[in-house]
Amino acid sequence: MVTEQEVDAIGQTLVDPKQPLQARFRALFTLRGLGGPGAIAWISQAFGDDSALLKHELAYCLGQMQDARAIPVLVDVLQDTRQEPMVRHEAGEALGAIGDPEVLELLKQYSSDPVIEVTGPPLVSLPVLGPWEALPTLPAPIAAVNRALQVGHGMPLSPAGLHCGSALFRHEVGYVLGQLQHEAAVPQLAAALARCAENPMVRHECAEALGAIARPACLAALQAHADDPERVVRESCEVALDMYEHETGRAFQYADGLEQLHGATS
Missing domain, CATH: 1.25.10.10 (Leucine-rich Repeat Variant)
Structure with a gap:
């Protein structure tokens, strides 16, 4: 049984910019595996870092955790134009991975974002969250490409x-x-x-x-x-x-x- 103190200690490593990047990544993936509100809170706190790579991975891990409690911070990151495009991109994919219908309208909104890296993830995520019949204005090929890539995991x-x-x-x-x-x-x-x-x-x-x-x-x-x-x-x-x-x-x-x-x- 992992204690709250242990989660906090690992979280401190994640948010400490003085720690080697490798150690911070290992802490991040540890928190992803542990899950729960404490892990989500520490991962969310790290979005204030200046490393686009780290923030990209934060969003990726929150998506993999598939915990709806991560939705508010991911929405904030997606909407924050001060964040790097690759970070907002990953926040969009993470929201789709969590798969909560409450984000459907938001993802539809950002499917026309002026930043192309941001536009892609909502288009990929939308078919997971709703039927094509409800999305007549969206181009199916982008989502179809993503499905083909996922098939590539097994072939x-x-x-x-x-x-x-x-x-x-x-x-x-x-x-x-x-x-x-x-x-x-x-x-x-x-x-x-x-x-x-x-x-x-x-x-x-x-x-x-x-x-x-x-x-x-x-x-x-x-x-x-x-x-x-x-x-x-x-x-x-x-x-x-x-x-x-x-x-x-x-x-x-x-x-x-x-x-x-x-x-x-x-």
């Missing part, structure tokens, strides 16, 4: 998608290739990461995918961009290298916030 998916469509589409292709964890995707992911003209949101997702696949060729690609001038790419490589170390090591789980806490107090 081979061509890395050629990293050269196609919008930046949002390529971002999702990178995510799914990372989930598949197949080394055949490594050359294309490494090439997309190396394309400086590519959207940083796509490059960030390719870096994280390489960390998840964790083959020797991934290590070289990530190390090559550890000092990338684009902050979100540089930080993504930092976190991905930590993921690589975990995947190739003996540690039981990446979300080791509790183990770290108990080790520090033993």
